[in-house]
Amino acid sequence: MSDDRRLDVLRAIVEDYVSTQEPVGSRSLLDRHQLGVSPATIRNDMAALEDEGYIMQPHTSAGRIPTDKGYRMFVDRLATVKALSPAERRAIETFLTGAVDVDDVVQRSVRVLAQLTNQVAIVQYPSLTRSTVRHIEVVALEGARVLLVVITSSGRVEQRIIELVETPTEHLIGEIRSRITHATVGQRLPEASLRLADMIETFAPNDRPIVTAIVTTLSQTFTNERSDERIAVGGTANLARFGSDFDTAIKPVLEAIEEQVVLLKLLGEATGGLTVRIGTETGHESLSSTAVVSSAYGLDDQALATLGTVGPTRMDYPATMAAVGAVARYVGRMLADN
Amino acid sequence: MSDDRRLDVLRAIVEDYVSTQEPVGSRSLLDRHQLGVSPATIRNDMAALEDEGYIMQPHTSAGRIPTDKGYRMFVDRLATVKALSPAERRAIETFLTGAVDVDDVVQRSVRVLAQLTNQVAIVQYPSLTRSTVRHIEVVALEGARVLLVVITSSGRVEQRIIELVETPTEHLIGEIRSRITHATVGQRLPEASLRLADMIETFAPNDRPIVTAIVTTLSQTFTNERSDERIAVGGTANLARFGSDFDTAIKPVLEAIEEQVVLLKLLGEATGGLTVRIGTETGHESLSSTAVVSSAYGLDDQALATLGTVGPTRMDYPATMAAVGAVARYVGRMLADN
DNA sequence: TGCTGGCACTCTCCATGGTCAAGTGCCAGT
DNA sequence: ACTGGCACTTGACCATGGAGAGTGCCAGCA
Secondary structure (H helix, E strand, C coil): CHHHHHHHHHHHHHHHHHHHCCCCCCHHHHHCCCCCCCHHHHHHHHHHHHHHCCCEECCCCCCCEECCCHHHHHHHHCCCCCCCHHHHHHHHHHHHHHHCHHHHHHHHHHHHHHHHCCCCEEEEECCCCCCCEEEEEEEEECCCEEEEEECCCCCCCCEEEEECCCCHHHHHHHHHHHHHCCCCCCEEEHCCCCCCCCHHCCCCCCHHHHHHHHHHHHHHHHHHHHHCCCCEEEEEEHHHHHHCCEEEEHHHHHHHCCCHHHHHHHCCCCCCEEEEEEHHHHHHHHHEEEEEEEEEEEECCCCEEEEEEEECCCCCCCHHHHHHHHHHHHHHHHHHHH | CCCCHHHHHHHHHHHHHHCCCCCCHHHHHHHHHHCCHHHHHHHHCCCCCCCCCCECCCCCCCEEEEEEHHHHHHHHHHHHCCCCHHHHHHHHHHHHCCCHHHHHHHHHHHHHHHHHHEEEEECCCCCCCCCCCEEEEEEECCCEEEEEEEEEEEEEEEEEEECCCCCCCHHHHHHHHHHHHHCCCCCHHHHHHHHHHHHHHHHHHHHHHHHHHHHHHHHHCCCHHHCCEEEEEHHHHHHHHHHCHHHHHHHHHHHHHHCCCHHHHCCHHHCCCCEEEEHHHHHHHHHHEEEEEEEEEECCCCCEEEEEEEEEECHHHHHHHHHHHHHHHHHHHHHHHC
């Protein structure tokens, strides 16, 4: 028995099942693919594939459907990369080009990704902790209020307003601004946070309460988990494609979306390239019929955050992977230009 | 035939149907409510209510379910206001108290509202056009870049970075800042935008290109539709309660959520108090089995934006209305304190 | 005039059972 | 090593036939 043909059969099963959503039998498989052998031969191959755990039967007299292991094999070794059509490339480009700020880039990418893949799209906002400080501004408002603004390398702007116990002199504000700028610009945020702490000592004891208040708030902003974990979700209407059983197929995904922490874990710390997590590989019981395709994006070589899609395990992997990869590249480029 | 009793029957039908989700017949209705009459009498009343369009039968030999008109009557004249439990009040309070900025207030309210009502919750961000300018900052960054920051009365902070054709002098920046501040602080944003336009003339011709660039960007920020229409959505997992038929019950709602414009229309320009839109009253064909409960929220008497919930028409109106009202009041208070 | 008990009727729901088609496993033959 | 053939399994589909819930209506009663 030829090993090659057996893998061809597996590929054919995955492709047919993905497009028809129905268990595929030996006959209908031959109708769609020229394998040059008879149904009986296919049946033997199928039996072997089933023994090895790549496919299974929903019930005795039905066709076969791929298992998670089967999809995994398909993704790793059988799928041929499907290039995006020029129209799709253009769609991504024109859609993203109009963005005016980081927020807008994220919103738009989530839309375009959902539309391209017909799945639920997730885009994580550029991580604060992985960015560097580009600019810091300290501005006195009315009374003892002070506005702090941080601009990061990815173009993200974070601001905080605090109320001091006493109104600072203009000179002090200027001094604080320039020393903070000197200490932190160009640093990664976590490191900048450390530098700030060291800086308090360099001020006169009288000024320290004010300096401490400002520095503490900035430090919090630098290491703010909440804003580091922000994500945008889109394409939830595509949940229709997940299956007809609401409780087992759709509800778990909606719940995961509500729990942003779960979503972030799903996207995972994709180190660089495309990551595909199939069924139980997601590490969540309730998402066993779900697959996640994700990719890091960033400026040049440096990963800023992650984006991806969530769909049923029976998805068109080559197309989805191509779309996720392409959007990740474009988003990275957009943020680099900024 | 007593009109009073007929309305009692309608109330009983609504209450039973909401809690059981099944058509209610004359017998089971008497089991749960002491109406002091026989089933036959109830049947006569039901027939009359059906003639008037308040209830209907899904099929000949089934119980009755309320029509949109029936729910409307219930909401307008029959429902007794259900006060929130102390535990619920406390939940809202503790949940919202921890918020650090406007963004956080909105995120938290959407969560608490979804949890209280077990429905899909929607909160519109405080409207820019209905706020006043509290503070404006113009800061020179490196090169010819300038950072503009607007702080509104509701505590919202908008910022924009622009690149000028030429590096402005520090003196010019200071001048621009003070004149803009003078012209706009305390004004509503649309009016502030008008004032800005008039201001350009007061500068020396040489400075006008720079002033114009800054003023134009600020003006755009003041009247930015995109950020005026931002909304947060939560509790989508509660869509499970909408019904079992995905395509007719759930998908339309998901699609409405994707189309933020539709959502905003749904929330509507609730002028002040609680607004309830039932079924076709939403003005959307596909949402005919959906009801929207919304309320404006704001500082004191001034409406800032709207929040509410989307649920099936067979919802617990008194409870939902109480929750929406309470959250709206708390959110208004939170933003006023700011 | 309004309420009640009774009765025939209608319609959905569900369990039953039989047929059909798809698909399988296996075996003997090439 | 592949193929054709055949017996077998099983879910999907459909018609059938109670059972149960609920109705409308009528005649009788306060």
